[in-house]
Structures are given as structure tokens and as C-alpha cells.
Amino acid sequence: MLGRQVQVPDKVESIVGVGPGALRLLVYMDLGNRISGVEDVELRPGRPYTFACDKLPNKPLIGPYMGGDSELIAMNNPDIIFMAFSTVSDADDLQRRTGLPVVALNSGNLRNARDTLYNAFDLIGELTGKQSRADSLKMFIEKQIDELDSITGLGSSQDCPRAYIGAVSYRGAQGISSTEAFYAPFGFVNAINVAETLKEEEPVNPTGTYVDIEQIIQWNPGYLFIDAAGADLVSSEIDKDSPLALTLSALKNGRTYIMMPHNWYATNFENVLANSWYAGKVMYPELFADTNFEKKAREIYRFMLGKDVYDQMKEMYDGWEKLRY
Numbered sequence: 260m261l262g263r264q265v266q267v268p269d270k271v272e273s274i275v276g277v278g279p280g281a282l283r284l285l286v287y288m289d290l291g292n293r294i295s296g297v298e299d300v301e302l303r304p305g306r307p308y309t310f311a312c313d314k315l316p317n318k319p320l321i322g323p324y325m326g327g328d329s330e331l332i333a334m335n336n337p338d339i340i341f342m343a344f345s346t347v348s349d350a351d352d353l354q355r356r357t358g359l360p361v362v363a364l365n366s367g368n369l370r371n372a373r374d375t376l377y378n379a380f381d382l383i384g385e386l387t388g389k390q391s392r393a394d395s396l397k398m399f400i401e402k403q404i405d406e407l408d409s410i411t412g413l414g415s416s417q418d419c420p421r422a423y424i425g426a427v428s429y430r431g432a433q434g435i436s437s438t439e440a441f442y443a444p445f446g447f448v449n450a451i452n453v454a455e456t457l458k459e460e461e462p463v464n465p466t467g468t469y470v471d472i473e474q475i476i477q478w479n480p481g482y483l484f485i486d487a488a489g490a491d492l493v494s495s496e497i498d499k500d501s502p503l504a505l506t507l508s509a510l511k512n513g514r515t516y517i518m519m520p521h522n523w524y525a526t527n528f529e530n531v532l533a534n535s536w537y538a539g540k541v542m543y544p545e546l547f548a549d550t551n552f553e554k555k556a557r558e559i560y561r562f563m564l565g566k567d568v569y570d571q572m573k574e575m576y577d578g579w580e581k582l583r584y
Contacts, residue, residue: 260375260382261347261363265354271387273337277327277353280366280525281343282315283308287528287563288383289392291315296335300324305488306523307530310571311564324524329356339386343525344464362386365463369400369443369531372463376528399562403532404447410546411449411539420542421451423480423509426489428522429467434492435485435503436469444518444535450542453478464525472496476506482542483509487576488520516541519578529563537579552579 273295276282282301285294291312296319301309309315321335322328326349332340333356340357342350343364354361364382367375377397384393424442425435440457457468485493497503497510504510518537521530533556540547553569556579561567572578 260365260378261345261350263347263350263363265360265362267360267362267386268338271338273335274339274341274387275321275327275332275335275337276341276343277321277332278325278343278345278364281341281364283525283527284343284364284366284379284383285341286312286565287396288380288387288389289565290383290387290389291565293387294318295337296321296332298322298324298327300524305520305575307527307560307568307572308564310568311560311566326353329353333357333359341383366525368463368526369404369528370441370446371461373400375463396563400528400532403535403559407447407535407539408449411543419449419451420482421453421478421480422482422484422538422542423453423475423478424484424486424518425475426486426493427468428486428488428520432489432492433467433469433486434489435475435496436472437486437489438468438470440468443531444538447535448539448542450482450538453480472502476502479507480509481512481514483507483515483582484518484538485515485582486520486522487517487578488523490517490577490582513581514541515582517576517578517580517582519572519576529559532563533559533579 274293275296276285286308297315299320302316319335321331340359340361341364342361345363350361350363364379365375366379380393380396384390422445424438426433427437427439438454440454441461442452445452509515518534519530521527536555537552540552557567557569560569
């Protein structure tokens, strides 16, 4: 996906994924049984795809996060190295050092670079004989987004709820000032993201976006959502005597909710979709009256990851709950 030409074997039986999001894409593509080694970051709990493929932490280590170790990868000897968030020179260098084919991936996003994500599915599918899986993934994602829009896209912009997402993870847990100007779950349910004016152009890859507490007070969103990964940091920022607690209508009216983390070594797309359904259920209770959110979240996990990890995620985080403080 960087325009390189790479010779790969006709039959691919073992693979590794290095760099942010590479291994996640392989799990989406139902290739967990072919993964022969993992970066050390995959030993840390918290990502849905590692819950789904519980054997991953027991795989041989191929080095640290952000690209692994060329000697350990060479010893592992996979048929293909899938590398994400790399440059041409990075991919060429790893290929030269290991003597193994390095296929570069770009995972895009679900808003303005969905085609890039779909191209990654197609490329992986072509090389591993999983093209039908790539097709089914694309259809499933499109169906989720279309359903959300069909439910919520009937009202005028004046009727749309105003919301803010805080504590968005970026290179670690963050406080309430960390946000996303183009938060996909808000867009998919036609809600107004009060932070959308912060950036004129939406980036393809996750970037850190931070605002002042005073700006959040000025926006005064009707709904406040907190990323579960930063919930502990937020608790002191919204205690009963804090400026936010004294001024935000979302806190006064009990309209503050916890979302599951979506940024963790690139984007957990299954959590983005599930968070979208939760956002819709919270902000449009009448429109989503017939939607069983838990059932929907389990369906998303089961299809995207091959296993329902709803219970493990709920045990790990306090996501998809009203914030109690």
C-alpha cells in the first residue's frame, strides 16, 4: 500500500504483523491461526482482538512495539511480514534485514479513509486466500453505518444533540481535555460534535487534540462522553466542586457516559462501531427503543473478531455505563 513491489510465496501459512494496527487487521481477517509471533505490546491486556485470540500472548516474541526486532523476526521466519504505519524506507529496511517479504498496510479510518481500510482487507485477502472474508467485513461495516444513519438521519440539524468526547487515549491515557474533532460515533448518528471546529481537515490517522477546560465550559455540550481508558484521570476533573461540575449541563442533568477505548495501538474499529450504537441509544432513546445495545455489541465483536468478547471488555473497563461520581 506504499507503492512497492514485493515478491511473496504462492502459499502463505505463517505471518506476523508489526506496527500499530497490523495484527488487529490480521485478526479481523480470520488469520489468528497463522500468526507465528507478536510484538511485546500484545502482551498487555485491554484490546478486544487479544481477548478474541487468547493464544496471541503465548506466541513467540518478535521484538518491541512499532516494528519489532529484525533478528527475532528472521528467526521466527514467517512467510510474510505485514507492516503498518511505516514508510517505504522502513519497509525496505526491514525486508533487507530479515530477507523476508514485507507487505506494507495502511488501516485508514471509518470516516474519510474507509476505502483505505477496505483496500487493506483486500490486499491481505489476496495474499492469504481470504478474499471472501474481506468482502464480508466490508459489507458488515457498511451495513452498521447505513443502519445508524437511517435511524438518526431524519431530523434537522437543530434537532441534533450536541456532544463532547473527552479522555481520548493518545499515546497513553489522557484527561478530559483530550478529544477528537472528528469522532466517528457522533458522525454516524448525526450528532453535533462541539469540537468539530477545532480542525479544518480530518486526519487519516489518530492524532492528539487537546482543549482548555474553559473551552469545554463555553461549548456546554448537552451530552458528555468519557473514554474509559482515561476515566480515572477525569474523576478529579469533574468532582462536585470543579468548574465543570458547576457549569456543564451534561453533568448537572446526568447525561455523562463512559465509552469503550477506541485508540490503543491504532484504532479498534469494532469498538468504534459499538460506541456508535451506544451513542445513538443514549442520545436518541426513542429512535433506538427497539435496539438491544448489548446484543448489538456482542454481534459486532462476534463478527469482527470471530468471538464475543463483550464480557471481557466489561470486566476490564466500565464502558457503556452512565458515569457515577
